[in-house]
Amino acid sequence: MRILLVDDVQIERMQLAIRLKQQGHTVEVASSGREALELYPEFNPELVLLDISMPDMNGFEVSQQIRTRFPEWIPIIFLSSHEEPAMIAKAIEAGGDDYLIKPVDKTVLSSKLVAMQRIAFMRRELNQKTAELAKVNKELEKLASEDGLTQVSNRRYSDARLAEMIAVHGRHGLPLTVILLDVDNFKPFNDNYGHIKGDQCLIAVAQALTQLFTRSGELVGRYGGEEFVVLLGHTDVKQAETEAKRITQALATLNFPHEYSPTASHVTVSQGIACIIPKGRELPDDFYTIADKALYQAKHQGKNCFVISGDSE
Known part of the structure; x- marks a missing residue:
């Protein structure tokens, strides 16, 4: 002893x-x-x-x-x-x-x-x-909050973080931005390259987004299928526009081939952006609904672009 x-x-x-x-x-x-x-x-x-x-x-x-x-x-x-x-x-x-x-x-x-x-x-x-149990609990917590394929946050964890951010930003009157991203022309990609290559594409997009958003108050998650979500705290419309351009440029630099896309020769994304100063009582779905409508507009404007909807100009 x-x-x-x-x-x-x-x-x-x-x-x-x-x-x-x-x-x-x-x-x-x-x-x-x-x-x-x-x-x-x-x-x-x-x-x-x-x-x-x-x-x-x-x-x-x-x-x-x-x-x-x-x-x-x-x-x-x-x-x-x-x-x-x-x-x-x-x-x-x-x-x-x-x-x-x-x-x-x-x-x-x-x-x-x-x-x-x-x-x-x-x-x-x-x-x-106790140390072993803490390690196992940490691994379980990671599994519970992480998307199994792309290793970014899963929908459940993203929703929980967004709810917290809405409350904090509402209490202090700060702008909050939610970006919904959809991989353009993903069905023809899967149909022609196969699902394994499709998974590799989603992983690559997730990694590109993760490298862009590493600061406190930023989160990248998989929304579902070929859709991703980016949460940006303390971010107004002007900053949101800058971040959306960074995303577009990052995927151009990634240059993941997509010869079956009518939009570009590489994988691209359309972005719908909700930029709002919340009151603190909103639900995550309120933000997602606004961002999803903006995403729909971006798709109909030709894809590989972004549309911002918000009240924090």
């Missing part, structure tokens, strides 16, 4: 430290309560052996400080020459777990350490299981 030994009497401290090290423990010694509290967080002990009678802070005060400042429970065994029941009771009330009478009997000490070591092993196993 990692044992923090706190005793202001040097000879007793040294003798006990040697005995503990001989039993295979890692020992950090402190000659005062204040020194012990300074060493504690970095050493991260699994057991504290704590003298009661010390000049600057007595053992009771040190124990109370440990319990207050370091919430993770670590066994504390008090060391004292006092045998009075009232003293033992006070030690337990101060946060102690056991009490040994000085001079400490070797056999008693060894037995106590065996018991404490069992606790330390259980704590290590518990911490390991």
Whole structure:
């Protein structure tokens, strides 16, 4: 175990430290309560052996400080020459777990350490299981919020984030932009190149969008099928226009071939943009409806373009 030994009497401290090290423990010694509290967080002990009678802070005060400042429970065994029941009771009330009478009997000490070591092993196993569980939960959370094909946010997570953004932007009177994107002429792409190539196309578009929008307050999600959504916080009409042009340019640079498209020789998208200063009571579908109408207009204007609808000019 990692044992923090706190005793202001040097000879007793040294003798006990040697005995503990001989039993295979890692020992950090402190000659005062204040020194012990300074060493504690970095050493991260699994057991504290704590003298009661010390000049600057007595053992009771040190124990109370440990319990207050370091919430993770670590066994504390008090060391004292006092045998009075009232003293033992006070030690337990101060946060102690056991009490040994000085001079400490070797056999008693060894037995106590065996018991404490069992606790330390259980704590290590518990911490390991907790860490593993946290990792699994993180992976599950990712799976629950991520589109399996494109690795961007799924519709459920995008809706939840948009609802949060509506509330925040409404509270502060800030413009919020939602861009719905639809891959142009995707059916002829799938029909002629096949669905595997179609999946590769969607992945490429998703990656291009993800590289564009990496700042806090920006989110890229898959809306459904060949449609994507981009959420842009603190974004007015002028900024939304700039971002839409960036998207068009990014796909031109990507230059993913689409020889069956009447629009261009590469994969393009049409964009419908809702740019609104919300009141905070709107639903995500309110934004999607506005953006979808603008997307419909962009499709009928020849595709590979964008239409903005909003009230934040």
